[in-house]
Amino acid sequence: MRAPRVAIVGSGPSAFYAAEELLKAGVLVDMIERLPTPFGLVRSGVAPDHPKIKAITAAFEKILAAPGLAFYGNVEVGRDLDVRELAELYDGLVLACGASADAPLGIDGEELPGSLGAGAFVGWYNGHPDHRGLAVPLGAERAVVVGNGNVALDVARLLLSPPERLAATDIAADAAAALAASRVREVHLLGRRGPVQASFTPAELRELSRLEGIAVRVAPEDLELDPACQIELDMPHADNARKTMKLLCEIAAAPPRPAARRLHLHFRAVPAALLGRGAVEGIRIARTVLEGPPARRTASPTGETFDLACGLVVRSTGFRAPPLPGVPGDARSGRVPNRDGRVTLSGRVLPGLYVTGWMKRGPSGVIGTNRPCGQETARAVIADLAGRPVRSDPGFRLDALLAGRRIAFVDREGWRRIDACERALGAEAGKPRQKLVDPAALLAAARGRAEAAAVP
Incomplete structure (x- = not known):
């Protein structure tokens, strides 16, 4: 048959x-x-x-x-x-x-240079050919990441990591150089709902909270729960939420440790507008209040806003x-x-x-x-x-x-030649691989041509 x-x-x-x-x-x-x-x-x-x-x-x-x-x-x-x-x-x-495709925020100023989707930013530091040469402004001390999932934590961690921490990874060469020269020292992470509804895993948060030279901060008042959130936290399936909440409370209660790089976690906060003339210079943040029954809580603006100066906003709100x-x-x-x-x-x-x-x-x-x-x-x-x-x-x-x-x-053999080329380039630089990001270089490597090594 x-x-x-x-x-x-x-x-x-x-x-x-x-x-x-x-x-x-x-x-x-x-x-x-x-x-x-x-x-x-x-x-x-x-x-x-x-x-x-x-x-x-x-x-x-x-x-x-x-x-x-x-x-x-x-x-x-x-x-x-x-x-x-x-x-x-x-x-x-x-x-x-x-x-x-990155989901848009749908707010004023989103089209300004310095406003990026997490998919593009992650693709840039990971060597995705579609995002090579991405313009990532890293000249300001403060950046904002919108979202509270694992991707948002990845973005924040990469923005705050000292160059030596990434040197032996397979990060794209142009991204490694740009991040090494970055002036970003402070990242603010915005979550529209509360800590109980945070999408990042406890393991991701724990890893970030223990990194040398990075201080994670959260205001104790951001961890206050209303009765519906407490009921949600006590539900049988909420193990991860309980672990996350415990870790957040430990972070909030710990004395501030001196660190050159800082991550601020904000809950019940959403972007209302991006500010700037010709490029992102700040963000207007709206406070939210949670409504609805446990496990189905939604966030609505309270009308209270505050502005934060920044040079980069990365939205991590879905794809x-x-x-x-x-x-x-x-x-x-x-x-x-x-x-x-x-x-x-x-x-x-x-x-x-x-x-x-x-x-x-x-x-x-x-x-x-x-x-x-x-x-x-x-x-x-x-x-x-x-x-x-x-x-x-x-x-x-x-x-x-x-x-x-x-x-x-x-074909399969072409991929194996790309793989071998990237690993060889990485070995020269003390890395597991040096990704080729230019399509012409990838195709040259697939055909076993020497010019691939000259065009990362």
Whole structure:
């Protein structure tokens, strides 16, 4: 019996977990990636000072090496290939493109230079080709990060880290140089709700609170809870909130320790406007009050505001999946409507079209969240394939189609050459790798050309 063939668009964690499940069922997989490199946010989203989290790529490399999987990097669906075309060529099409667009704040002054999305900022220090050369103003002493999730803490930590702390990481070379020359010494983190509703994990906060040379500060009054928040904190599932609250109370009660770099945590505070002529010079912050029942609390402005001078504002308030032609999507949630991973339109399942990862559930969770997410989608594909004959052309080869269109794709061997080049460059600098950020350098490395080493 001929094996069915499925295309997966994207190569982040959810794509690999879905691919692993499909391969186990004997399904052939073509993985299509817009960038020349695989691994999605594990490569371009995990902070460079968290190498243990990046170690998951070793497991993904094993999946990538499977004989039933082919990798096609530097191929963009919507430009080089069409969704409808792929749906006709394959027995199933899984979309795992992520959610790369930063959600806007929707306030005056947001368009000023010095106002950045966390996705762009994180991509910049992680060597994402889309964000090379990003203009990050680091000349002012104070910066503001809007949001209170793990990404917001990553941004704050990288802004406050002394150069020597990042020197032996895989941070992008241009970002390392810019941060080494940075004058930022104080970061203010704004959370619209209270400490009980903070999205960052206790482990992330604990790590930051223990870093040498960085003092974390929070006002005791910001930790006061109303009865509804106390009920929410006492709920059985609120273990992380209790750990976070305990740590915040310890930070607030501790005597201020002298430190050259400071992180101020603010709760019940939202940006009302960015201030400045020609560039960000400050931010107007509105106080909020929490309303509604426990576990469903919302923040509303009180009318009280205060201004804070700063030269950089990074918003970390969520991400959206960019629209993909031919695919239904919810602009507000950033999700593709689906039922167990099967894409739906007006409640009706679109046969052969599937979704996983952030496009499926929205931008939430950690890397491990993608395993059950990807597996669920893959099992939906497998169940559907069992009920119909294999219809993909046995003679079809995506590499031949791409070559005929003169698309310079990067295959599995090309990625291995990029990987080897980056590791060699990193070894010279005492780092695990030196990422190539220029697309021309990445393609040169994929082809084993020496000029890749000259263009980081």
